Amino acid sequence: MKDAFLTKELAEAIASEYPTPFYIYDEKGIRDNARRVREAFRWNRGFHEFFAVKALPNPVIMQILKEEGCGFDCSSQTELMLAEALGSTGEEIMFSSNDTPPEEFAYVNRLGGVINLDDITHIDTLLSVCPGDDKAPGGVRFPETVSCRYNPGGVFEMANGIMDNPGDSKYGMTKVQLMEAYQRLKSLGVSRFGLHAFLASNTVSNDYYPHLASRLFQLATEIRRETGIALSFINLSGGVGIPYRPEEMPNDIRKIGEGVKEQYRRILVPEGLDEVAVCTEMGRFMTGPYGALVTRAVHEKHIYKEYIGVDACAVHLIRPAMYGAYHHITVLGKEHAPHDHIYDVVGSLCENNDKFAIDRHLPRIDKGDLLYIHDAGAHSFSMGYNYNGKLKCAELLLREDGSVRLIRRAETPADYFATLDVCNIKGLP
Numbered sequence: 213m214k215d216a217f218l219t220k221e222l223a224e225a226i227a228s229e230y231p232t233p234f235y236i237y238d239e240k241g242i243r244d245n246a247r248r249v250r251e252a253f254r255w256n257r258g259f260h261e262f263f264a265v266k267a268l269p270n271p272v273i274m275q276i277l278k279e280e281g282c283g284f285d286c287s288s289q290t291e292l293m294l295a296e297a298l299g300s301t302g303e304e305i306m307f308s309s310n311d312t313p314p315e316e317f318a319y320v321n322r323l324g325g326v327i328n329l330d331d332i333t334h335i336d337t338l339l340s341v342c343p344g345d346d347k348a349p350g351g352v353r354f355p356e357t358v359s360c361r362y363n364p365g366g367v368f369e370m371a372n373g374i375m376d377n378p379g380d381s382k383y384g385m386t387k388v389q390l391m392e393a394y395q396r397l398k399s400l401g402v403s404r405f406g407l408h409a410f411l412a413s414n415t416v417s418n419d420y421y422p423h424l425a426s427r428l429f430q431l432a433t434e435i436r437r438e439t440g441i442a443l444s445f446i447n448l449s450g451g452v453g454i455p456y457r458p459e460e461m462p463n464d465i466r467k468i469g470e471g472v473k474e475q476y477r478r479i480l481v482p483e484g485l486d487e488v489a490v491c492t493e494m495g496r497f498m499t500g501p502y503g504a505l506v507t508r509a510v511h512e513k514h515i516y517k518e519y520i521g522v523d524a525c526a527v528h529l530i531r532p533a534m535y536g537a538y539h540h541i542t543v544l545g546k547e548h549a550p551h552d553h554i555y556d557v558v559g560s561l562c563e564n565n566d567k568f569a570i571d572r573h574l575p576r577i578d579k580g581d582l583l584y585i586h587d588a589g590a591h592s593f594s595m596g597y598n599y600n601g602k603l604k605c606a607e608l609l610l611r612e613d614g615s616v617r618l619i620r621r622a623e624t625p626a627d628y629f630a631t632l633d634v635c636n637i638k639g640l641p
């Protein structure tokens with residue numbers, strides 16, 4: 213069974229002030245987990261987790277993670293602006309973008325963030341906006357530290373089978389390109405180098421990071437042999453997953469940290485590469501389980517199937533519609549009732565994939581019941597959109613002291629119309 217971090221009573225009290233649907237995040241859950249991550253990698257002196265901002269780009273949450281020692285992994289200018297607004301600069305920022313607009317390279321370089329190059333051609337893009345001290349109009353220096361993203365191609369396999377398919381993914385460089393990129397960067401005066409790879413997403417396995425680490429550590433030794441470069445850091449990126457389904461076993465970050473350490477000792481230390489910092493860019497694992505979407509049952513419909521209509525829709529949480537992703541649902545107050553009904557739980561979009569659950573065994577749902585949709589703390593609010601003119605909902609924080617803080621208000625029609633040119637149209641706000 214998966215437990216909600218809200219009771220029905222608390223959820224109703226919150227809903228009386230902030231109408232459903234709303235997102236709510238659990239500060240204590242986020243802090244405790246971030247501490248476990250730090251503890252698990254304490255053995256590595258330079259360890260740093262760069263929270264993947266795209267997972268939950270709310271500055272209040274980011275501030276909490278910053279207080280717990282995290283930096284930020286950004287991939288766009290607005291994400292960089294969020295990190296900047298929180299006072300993060302320099303090596304507290306990792307910029308792991310792809311298909312990157314040149315002006316974003318210039319922006320991150322001005323902040324002193326670490327650029328993680330997705331492609332060898334991006335060296336020229338970077339040169340075009342940061343040509344170096346002498347030639348640069350505003351004195352924009354070419355960065356001293358640069359990381360490169362690796363894509364081994366093929367399929368990514370572990371003992372328990374194929375995890376993902378890097379050969380089909382648009383990210384990173386081939387090994388040949390990687391070696392060439394390091395040489396070229398060195399000739400441009402870069403003095404500190406990193407290596408990055410993201411080979412599988414949402415891995416519910418304690419073996420993913422250790423396995424990835426063994427491959428990257430091995431590659432680090434090859435890089436040194438071929439280019440003479442001793443890497444300063446190796447970035448395991450994201451991909452550590454969470455158990456969306458109640459029968460899945462959660463990852464044990466302590467074991468994951470130990471597993472990476474073992475590979476570090478086995479591969480890097482004997483090669484004298486024992487100063488390499490390990491870093492991570494986890495998003496889902498950092499906040500996923502500590503957020504929920506709370507929505508109210510507003511309709512029931514009996515045709516060829518049984519439908520429960522709720523006041524949230526795919527605009528608020530697109531993962532089920534987009535990936536067929538499973539999100540567990542708890543009907544608050546009916547946690548222990550028999551799950552003897554089978555429902556499709558649907559939103560109001562004119563899109564038949566707007567379903568939070570299909571053929572789900574749930575307790576009998578009555579109109580007015582509050583449904584708690586689990587594991588919506590990452591890649592959930594942030595993937596929202598505005599189809600059907602639907603408005604995004606509020607985000608709330610359940611603080612450690614039990615109080616609730618509004619950390620993003622719900623959109624209003626005025627927000628939806630704000631980008632239109634409505635000066636000749638009367639009647640719109």
Ligand SMILES: *Cc1c(COP(=O)(O)O)cnc(C)c1O
Nearest residue numbers: 264308449450451493494495496
């Ligand atoms: C999305 C992303 C992450 C975070 O992934 P999670 O699965 O949320 O851990 C980290 N790094 C990069 C480059 C990403 O694109």
